[in-house]
Amino acid sequence: xxxxxxxxxxDFACCEGCQxxxxxxxxxxxxxxxxxxxxxxREVMTGSTSETYDIAFIEGSITxxxxxxxxxxxxxxxKLLVAYGQxxxxxxxxxxxxxxxxMDDVKKCVYGDDSYMPHLDTYPTKGVDEVVKVDLYxxxxxxxxxxxxxxxxxxxxxxIPRLPNHPVCVECKLKENICLFDKGVICLGPLARAGCGxxxxxxxxxxxxxxxTVDNPNKNAMHEILDKYNYTVEEIKRTINLFGVNPxxxx
Amino acid sequence: xxxxxxxxxVIEKTSIYLPEVATLRxxxxxxxxxxxxxxxxxxxxxxxxxxxxAEISIPGIGEAPISVSSPPATDNRFEMVIRxxxxxxxxxxxxxxxxxxxVRGPYGTSFPMEALKGxxxxxxxxxxxxxxxxxxxxxxxxxxxxxxxxxxxxxCKDPAQRLFVDELxxxxxxxxxxxxxxxxxxxxxxxxxxxxxxxxxxxxxxxxKSKKWKDNVGVITTLFPKLDYVDPRxxxxxxxxPPVMYKFAIMNLHDMELxxxxxxxxxxxxxxxxxxxxxxxxxxxxxxxxxxxxFYYNDISYIKGVI
Amino acid sequence: MELLKISKKNFLSxxxxxxxxxxxxxxxxxxxxxxxxxxDLQSSKDLRLDYDVTILPPKKYFQPQKEVMLKFAPxxxxxxxxxxxxxxxxIFGIHYYDLAAIYLMDRAFSDGDGDEHxxxxxxxxxxxxxxxxxxxxxxxxxSVVKDQYYKVADLMLVDMGxxxxxxxxxxxGKNYLKGSQLKKNTYSLKxxxxxxxxxxxxxxxxxxxxxxxxxxxRNYYHSVWKYFGxxxxxxxxxxxxxxxxxxxxxxxxxDLTLAAGQRxxxxxxxxxxxxxxxxxxxxxxxxxxxxxxxxxxRKVKYLPDRYRYFGCVGCGRCAxxxxxxxxxxxxxxxxxxxxx
Numbered sequence: 001x002x003x004x005x006x007x008x009x010x011d012f013a014c015c016e017g018c019q020x021x022x023x024x025x026x027x028x029x030x031x032x033x034x035x036x037x038x039x040x041x042r043e044v045m046t047g048s049t050s051e052t053y054d055i056a057f058i059e060g061s062i063t064x065x066x067x068x069x070x071x072x073x074x075x076x077x078x079k080l081l082v083a084y085g086q087x088x089x090x091x092x093x094x095x096x097x098x099x100x101x102x103m104d105d106v107k108k109c110v111y112g113d114d115s116y117m118p119h120l121d122t123y124p125t126k127g128v129d130e131v132v133k134v135d136l137y138x139x140x141x142x143x144x145x146x147x148x149x150x151x152x153x154x155x156x157x158x159x160i161p162r163l164p165n166h167p168v169c170v171e172c173k174l175k176e177n178i179c180l181f182d183k184g185v186i187c188l189g190p191l192a193r194a195g196c197g198x199x200x201x202x203x204x205x206x207x208x209x210x211x212x213t214v215d216n217p218n219k220n221a222m223h224e225i226l227d228k229y230n231y232t233v234e235e236i237k238r239t240i241n242l243f244g245v246n247p248x249x250x251x
Numbered sequence: 252x253x254x255x256x257x258x259x260x261v262i263e264k265t266s267i268y269l270p271e272v273a274t275l276r277x278x279x280x281x282x283x284x285x286x287x288x289x290x291x292x293x294x295x296x297x298x299x300x301x302x303x304x305a306e307i308s309i310p311g312i313g314e315a316p317i318s319v320s321s322p323p324a325t326d327n328r329f330e331m332v333i334r335x336x337x338x339x340x341x342x343x344x345x346x347x348x349x350x351x352x353x354v355r356g357p358y359g360t361s362f363p364m365e366a367l368k369g370x371x372x373x374x375x376x377x378x379x380x381x382x383x384x385x386x387x388x389x390x391x392x393x394x395x396x397x398x399x400x401x402x403x404x405x406x407c408k409d410p411a412q413r414l415f416v417d418e419l420x421x422x423x424x425x426x427x428x429x430x431x432x433x434x435x436x437x438x439x440x441x442x443x444x445x446x447x448x449x450x451x452x453x454x455x456x457x458x459x460k461s462k463k464w465k466d467n468v469g470v471i472t473t474l475f476p477k478l479d480y481v482d483p484r485x486x487x488x489x490x491x492x493p494p495v496m497y498k499f500a501i502m503n504l505h506d507m508e509l510x511x512x513x514x515x516x517x518x519x520x521x522x523x524x525x526x527x528x529x530x531x532x533x534x535x536x537x538x539x540x541x542x543x544x545x546f547y548y549n550d551i552s553y554i555k556g557v558i
Numbered sequence: 559m560e561l562l563k564i565s566k567k568n569f570l571s572x573x574x575x576x577x578x579x580x581x582x583x584x585x586x587x588x589x590x591x592x593x594x595x596x597x598d599l600q601s602s603k604d605l606r607l608d609y610d611v612t613i614l615p616p617k618k619y620f621q622p623q624k625e626v627m628l629k630f631a632p633x634x635x636x637x638x639x640x641x642x643x644x645x646x647x648x649i650f651g652i653h654y655y656d657l658a659a660i661y662l663m664d665r666a667f668s669d670g671d672g673d674e675h676x677x678x679x680x681x682x683x684x685x686x687x688x689x690x691x692x693x694x695x696x697x698x699x700x701s702v703v704k705d706q707y708y709k710v711a712d713l714m715l716v717d718m719g720x721x722x723x724x725x726x727x728x729x730x731g732k733n734y735l736k737g738s739q740l741k742k743n744t745y746s747l748k749x750x751x752x753x754x755x756x757x758x759x760x761x762x763x764x765x766x767x768x769x770x771x772x773x774x775x776r777n778y779y780h781s782v783w784k785y786f787g788x789x790x791x792x793x794x795x796x797x798x799x800x801x802x803x804x805x806x807x808x809x810x811x812x813d814l815t816l817a818a819g820q821r822x823x824x825x826x827x828x829x830x831x832x833x834x835x836x837x838x839x840x841x842x843x844x845x846x847x848x849x850x851x852x853x854x855x856r857k858v859k860y861l862p863d864r865y866r867y868f869g870c871v872g873c874g875r876c877a878x879x880x881x882x883x884x885x886x887x888x889x890x891x892x893x894x895x896x897x898x
Contacts, residue, residue: 031814153812157311157632158345159338166830169793173879174623174825176595176613179795181881190791190881216831218791218846221882259645263678266640267671268627268808268821311632311819313810315837336837351635494840521836523808526671530805530828533852534842536860541670555778 270353305356377492696874787847
């Protein structure tokens with residue numbers, strides 16, 4: 001028992017969909033428990049059995065002062081800290097609110113008359129690495145279970161897990177999908193980081209780059225394509241930055 | 252329901268991807284990130300020629316191309332110096348004596364030691380480039396009478412990154428060869444940049460912090476003026492080093508009127524399969540793993556960006 | 559070459575019979591939405607020999623997207639064992655240009671140290687080729703493929719309307735036909751030739767194959783590389799759908815128990831950013847333009863230099879798959895010629 005890494009899961013501002021991905025590993029979760037010693041995971045167990053962790057998995061974005069304190073505390077007690085899920089990686093969907101100039105407007109829009117209540121306090125969304133050092137990222141909304149398992153396996157073998165640096169188009173082609181552009185649908189596949197198995201395009205929905213982009217996305221080329229499809233600047237921005245991808249092109 | 256294919260899985264006895272087993276017999280750190288390894292194959296010699304490489308693997312971790320640094324041997328041993336740069340090389344570093352690795356090879360072209368008989372040799376080695384070059388240097392020293400003048404220039408970043416230090420001292424003492432070495436800097440701060448690496452072995456760092464470097468300081472080309480006259484007709488230069496070194500070394504050799512067919516170099520690319528299939532090491536129409544890693548410069552000088 | 563003929567109805571019964579015999583895996587071209595793919599046939603009715611082009615070429619049967627080469631227990635070197643997985647396979651309806659591509663792959667995988675993983679798969683295959691019966695706007699095979707497809711095909715089907723003429727190319731193909739309702743060919747060679755070539759390509763390589771390599775070499779420093787490179791997503795679509803792209807990466811896969819693992823080949827391509835990265839992180843083809851140029855030169859110069867056959871078979875898949883609309887090698891030639 002003792003030589004297995006102590007692993008804990010924590011969540012911040014998120015839908016908890018990523019921990020659900022882990023909890024839903026079905027029979028694999030049993031094998032996973034042979035590999036690691038699960039000491040804290042709110043979705044599947046009560047309480048905590050350890051004060052320190054070999055690996056802390058952090059889900060969700062940071063949206064309040066109190067979050068920062070809690071996160072820093074976890075970091076201090078963890079050897080390795082993994083940001084998993086796009087909210088933790090870069091703020092994810094939550095980051096959309098940062099486009100607004102005032103958080104008061106955001107609160108008013110969402111909570112109406114109750115927006116002044118103290119428990120609804122919020123500040124512009126941060127990814128986990130804007131508060132503490134992150135050792136490993138597992139992107140996606142939600143995370144891909146196979147990728148999660150691969151990373152755990154590689155960590156257990158002492159390998160440094162790496163993310164694919166090719167676009168979703170690769171995985172889409174391997175599945176022999178009909179390209180969505182052929183159907184007149186705009187898809188962010190050519191920019192987006194693969195690793196999801198092109199799950200959205202395979203099921204007829206365009207890629208929204210929920211795993212962020214490859215290291216060097218050719219945004220210029222994407223602007224050209226969107227322009228060809230008569231997209232306005234606003235539409236281009238909205239298409240590209242749903243998951244916090246900066247639509248601006250480096251000059 | 253579609254049947255799932257294929258159902259037949261067979262053992263492939265003659266796979267070019269199947270490694271042999273070698274046992275780690277000796278291991279010692281050379282710098283904080285370069286370690287010397289001596290491996291032994293079970294029942295035969297590796298059968299390599301100087302300059303060739305082999306694919307070393309650990310199941311579950313992966314495979315990496317590594318230059319052989321020992322000269323051809325009659326026994327089953329071969330030596331490598333491996334720099335810790337990635338997952339595979341890190342895993343090899345953590346092996347204990349007696350543990351095993353997978354070996355495929357030897358692969359690639361070699362330094363044409365036979366063809367160079369009767370000529371003078373000028374070795375120009377930068378940093379870890381000394382590793383493949385050493386197999387040729389040792390070969391030449393073992394067959395000293397076969398060659399005219401032998402000169403060796405060695406440069407590395409700082410005193411703590413020198414490889415094979417005992418041998419460097421021996422070469423310095425020999426009077427039948429010329430040996431000069433230099434360091435880019437005596438400042439050891441490069442180590443700080445590399446601090447993401449495991450620095451549990453600090454030997455040369457600590458040593459050189461207390462010692463003073465008395466030899467040359469400057470890039471490797473600053474050693475060229477120290478050489479006596481080099482006859483361009485009977486001298487062959489063997490150049491191995493980091494990408495940035497080749498350009499300047501070749502410029503200097505041209506100044507010494509060495510022609511391109513008297514310049515021999517060893518190139519590094521991502522030699523993934525080692526057998527000319529996977530495409531990773533291709534530069535233009537050349538597969539480095541098969542047509543190289545050792546080239547006569549005149550065979551590749553037409554390729555833009557080759558060095 | 560022996561010519562036979564068979565009615566289309568009898569041909570379909572022949573396919574059904576072969577399927578019921580279960581002596582080999584039977585693959586053919588079937589419809590997938592608005593496109594076509596090679597897949598296992600469920601019934602001869604699904605076979606669509608009137609297709610324009612398939613999304614992926616048949617290379618996937620000889621170099622699978624994920625191919626297990628070795629099995630092992632992690633960290634146990636003694637446990638390495640090389641494995642290969644294949645069944646006897648018969649593929650119906652491979653267009654002649656895809657056969658030409660298979661010929662090229664055969665050369666590559668048997669060159670030097672042969673790759674048994676590929677060779678065994680090929681040895682256990684029977685290839686039944688055909689000639690396009692439908693236009694495809696990106697195709698320019700006629701201008702780049704000569705007759706190298708006859709070197710790998712076992713049988714070729716020629717669509718004569720209600721009947722197929724069968725070109726019996728190999729002994730293996732001849733044996734495969736035993737027991738089918740074949741007749742002697744009654745068409746003239748001219749009629750057969752006309753049926754083989756009546757679908758004209760919409761595109762062509764703007765220069766002849768013989769001078770293409772030299773033409774491109776002369777334009778090594780042309781602005782075309784940057785122009786197309788700037789538009790390129792480096793998404794790899796062009797190389798994954800290409801029938802003559804066979805580059806691969808080697809990866810480890812480990813079972814969740816950590817007790818078993820395998821070393822696999824997976825498709826890789828020179829258009830992807832990390833393809834030419836070496837251990838210390840240096841990227842030998844960092845710029846999109848360099849990668850774009852490398853791919854084009856590989857098809858037009860490097861493969862022909864090595865194997866004496868043009869490396870592009872003009873199938874047009876890359877041009878079709880390319881979102882930026884820059885991938886067709888003929889487009890590079892066109893651009894250079896227009897700029898001169």
